Amino acid sequence: MSIPSDLRSRKRLATREGISNVATRLFAERGFDHVTVDEIAIAADVGRKTVFNYFPRKEDMVFDRDEEGREVLREALRQRDAKVAPIEMLRLLAHRLIAEQSPYVDFSSRSEGFIETIQASETLKARARAIRAELAQVVTVALAECGGRDPDDPDAHLAAGLLLATWTVAFIEAHRAFRRGRDTEEAKAAFLAIIDKATIGLKAAMAGTPYV
Amino acid sequence: MSIPSDLRSRKRLATREGISNVATRLFAERGFDHVTVDEIAIAADVGRKTVFNYFPRKEDMVFDRDEEGREVLREALRQRDAKVAPIEMLRLLAHRLIAEQSPYVDFSSRSEGFIETIQASETLKARARAIRAELAQVVTVALAECGGRDPDDPDAHLAAGLLLATWTVAFIEAHRAFRRGRDTEEAKAAFLAIIDKATIGLKAAMAGTPYV
DNA sequence: CACATAATTACACTGAATATCAATATATAC
DNA sequence: GTATATATTGATATTCAGTGTAATTATGTG
CATH class of the missing domain: 1.10.357.10 (Tetracycline Repressor, domain 2)
Structure with missing residues (x-):
């Protein structure tokens, strides 16, 4: 639960959080099925593959616990x-x-x-x-x-x-x-x-x- | 439950049955996820769209009741x-x-x-x-x-x-x-x-x- | 036969998910 | 500090389910 000290891990967490936050906002605004992974990637300013890297399925951006x-x-x-x-x-x-x-x-x-x-x-x-x-x-x-x-x-x-x-x-x-x-x-x-x-x-x- | 007499309805039933039978066989042989709708269409000798015409989702070929x-x-x-x-x-x-x-x-x-x-x-x-x-x-x-x-x-x-x-x-x-x-x-x-x-x-x- | 209607198909498209491979950033060994 | 190894990312292409449209073919009816 503690925040990792090395830069790589912190960046990882930040990227993940960024994608998650953007996705959550978009899903709430327009509904899960009307948001594409491409849009999330663009809005979060990462590559499409990066999104799937952190969240193997689109649904995992909603249920991640x-x-x-x-x-x-x-x-x-x-x-x-x-x-x-x-x-x-x-x-x-x-x-x-x-x-x-x-x-x-x-x-x-x-x-x-x-x-x-x-x-x-x-x-x-x-x-x-x-x-x-x-x-x-x-x-x-x-x-x-x-x-x-x-x-x-x-x-x-x-x-x-x-x-x-x-x-x-x-x-x-x-x-x-x-x-x-x-x-x-x-x-x-x-x-x-x-x-x-x-x-x-x-x-x-x-x-x-x-x-x- | 009775078989309709007019040709059109009989053909419909036959087409549906044909697709269903072919699909059931293929699913049993190779598993649901390893059979594509294209393969089913080809094996049943109908167009791909016809398959979706009778079974809106691939799963409906398995659960049709x-x-x-x-x-x-x-x-x-x-x-x-x-x-x-x-x-x-x-x-x-x-x-x-x-x-x-x-x-x-x-x-x-x-x-x-x-x-x-x-x-x-x-x-x-x-x-x-x-x-x-x-x-x-x-x-x-x-x-x-x-x-x-x-x-x-x-x-x-x-x-x-x-x-x-x-x-x-x-x-x-x-x-x-x-x-x-x-x-x-x-x-x-x-x-x-x-x-x-x-x-x-x-x-x-x-x-x-x-x-x- | 002619016309209307239903069924089928070809074609094109969207979107999720996966694979490959190169480019880049970071960590570690020296 | 430099070099090397490794993790992360991103560009690109592919597969497959599912949808929309319009054209084609088959069937039913007058």
Whole structure:
């Protein structure tokens, strides 16, 4: 997380930031699908290849923290106290992310534009679904490990699927709540309310497995 | 479903079938991503534009029954007896589809190749996720209607998300069961076992809503 | 047969993504 | 400080999916 001292690395970061900022602005202004990579390269004053150098796919200019997100999930389940069941652990994670003002659960005017940009583009929605699928895979593996089972345990798959569906709905609903009341606190409350309520249900659904 | 008598319509169907068959064969032989639309057009002896005429996207040559699938879900929930809760209705639908040998729940050597082709291609997996998202949307709207609520009712979204996750896991698990034992009946039993078990959990999770 | 309509195709174009290779900037060894 | 190695960049060309347009061919109808 620290800024590298050597010139090469700093230049790299600056170039990356420059492209990212230009792209973000253009996407917000005109929509993801109506901005070409050529335009981004020109606006950022770099070569077209340089853009693809930093962001292998155009979508990566929007979602550039997905590995970080997966790591948050892995860590939460790895550092779990043995007394706390995995499903409960993820509920606690939701509360912690909210308490820590994590950017993953930011429901504000700023994030609203981000969400709008995504919703307006089939390509970005597809990428969001792919990221969810990767998250589900991470949760599946982590759960199976917690429960001492195979990484293809059906119960782990089911639990992960139900959990991801829950978080997704909570996330969407929190953003909707913010749009209605323009109140971040209200949105956070909505997020946690859905997580908490659904967790009770999920515990019932997964009773008899090592995950609850 | 009946074959049209006029020459034009028959030719249309034949052309479509021809393209579809050629494409299916090529995809199975060499993988979706290693077959170009040009090759399909040449092999099917039609113009490139004709291919796109029948299948707007390359993926549509693989998934050409998704609207049909959505309609099955809509119909099941629409023709529901008022005494049967929506979530229970979908459990019954699963049993009916299995009993009727519906192609949607075919776990055999034939469908195995189909699944392999999809799993081998990021593009096709993305399309499968998009179709799931569309199904979730259909279920959300149908549930909300059943429960006399808004189409953006959080409970409906949550229930639909949980249901789709359940069906997806059941589907994947049934295919895995077939791969293990090469027994269609065993795979069908695995499918229904997951649906039945998860339904109990989902009823607990959605208690207090109009959907259970 | 003549006319209208639908289907097919050729052609040209856009835009994402990849590959190659030369030019340039930076780091490291001496 | 100079030389060499390496990383970064950029110019150029190519592949492939997908779209638009207009011309051509096939089919249905009076």
